[in-house]
Amino acid sequence: MLHLVTLLLASGYVTLCSHIQEYHFIKEAKTWEEAQISCRNNYTDLATIGSHDDMKRLVNVTAASGMTEEIWIGLTETRVASWLWSVGETQSSHGVAEYTNWSIGPNSSHHCGGMRADGKWRSALCETPLPFVCQEEHFAIFTEGSSRVYIVLQEKSWREAQEYCRLNNTDLASVRNQTENQALQQTVFEKGSSLFLIWIGLFRDEWKWSDESDSSFRYWERSQPNDDGVCALYRPSDNKWYDRDCTSSKYFFCYSEKKVMRQIVRVEMKSNSSFDFSDSAVSKAILNQIQKRYDGVKLQWSVQPDGKIFHKK
Template sequence: MALCVLLLITGFFTLVSGLSLRYYFVNESKTWTDAQSYCREKYGGLATVPTMEDMNRLVALVNGSFNGSAWIGLHNVINPWRWSEDDSNPGGPAAVTYFNWYSGRPLDGQCVWKLKPLYSGLWSDVGCNVAQHFICHDARPEALNPYVRIALYMNFTDAQSYCRQHYTDLATARDQTEDAVIGSYQSSNHLYIGLYRTSTLTWADGNNSTFRFWGAGHPHLYQGAPYCTSTSISDSGRWTDQLCTDTLPFVCHTVQTDPVVGMRVRFRTWRNLSDSEIQDMVSQKIKQQLVGGGLPNDITVAVRQVIKRSP
């Protein structure tokens, strides 16, 4: 005859909710970099805005006392130069060690021309949207020549697509010898080669939130230039990208741990349960109470068993 056991579990479970941000408006005009230094010294850093709820709280804080634009912590980080042909490398792009820049270059461009012979075939960074002739690398077995100069005006992206469709890719010059060979195909026009760089939008504190709240026409995505983000209070807090050397007021933040919440759960069962079954039942009970309290249905609850031993 099976033995039926009443198992009564009652416990007090301690929960700590996520971290929250508290914002502070500083009505002093500084560059983005100086504002970040100030915020790190006085608070926690320039404001990170990971959700629309946070955005609304920030606007509510500033609104009424200020109606312009203020720096927040989002900025772009310029990535290293890379060759277009390396995009398909499983191990990622190789480091670029050879450059042949014209005097004073590079500036803020993200793509590169090999300048016409009048400028000795030196390189210049340019905006990738500018249309220009280009040169393709042809590594196909049937290729008659390793390079093909294309006398069509295209921006970098279209030139790259053209070379990949008809040949191999935009030309690569990893050393002086390859650069000189490419130069032998040049005429009176500048030529796009395959060197380019990208930029990555990053929060100053390393937060990986992908929330964005751009105003109409933004971001401009300045070609290769470091740019930073401001929030326009008069436009409901929508964001504008602008040069980091501009001077604006700014918003700082500190990170706070929400108060500890205690919860008591209780249930009965008429059979023996394994530890894992007990933990699952406790997790479900806690989740029901949390969702009932207004948290989203997709929250994850984990229960950890802690055994206290007497000394």
């Protein structure tokens, strides 16, 4: 029997309002805790770097200052571990891996995660050489005909794989729900059916930001952290992060909130004919899904002149 599926196209507009972090380089040597107090008294807090874009701005501020010495940022070790996503800013709950698909519970001595051919996740030692999959940094959504991911068959450690992806303006792949997990599985293992386990962007760490942000973005030097201390700093000579003893006196970065940026974006969606875009519960659910992908950005639907959010196409 032949089954016909009618596809429904609809478009609407969503307004994005975002707060941009402005970084302030403080040329006063202080311990990490003293720097934290100073930032909280004069700005918002020690610097939080939540994305690749934040990191680029931090690098630019440092270059403009001419500083080459190590600089405190707001990251510190807490001994409370969480599984996070490498890409950071586009993940729900600020990068914490809420959706999981482990084959068995992750080993407590393993700090990196991969995907098997059946789509299940396995933890592994981060030094294990494995092939890996990268995704376009700002496009984690899988779309029909374009998965926006690519497979690298070279076997690398998790950190080497992450560095490879980032040098090519991408990041290790991430998924936020069963649909995306299945799409990634089919894309990767259809093209490399002999593969057993590949690195994805899952990692486990115990580091948290001073302002209590849950951002999972990290930019460690390949050998870091290596238990030199429980506070993080930025080293301008290689633009990487290192762990250090918190009692060392160093310059530091604070941040403050910059003006709100407002942007209206047109959104087009495709669904089967049973999908009712006029239902307020549907529009709310769609907005919630989009919101999860944008940390620090407040989203709202723009109501069009006829009182509707969506128009059928």
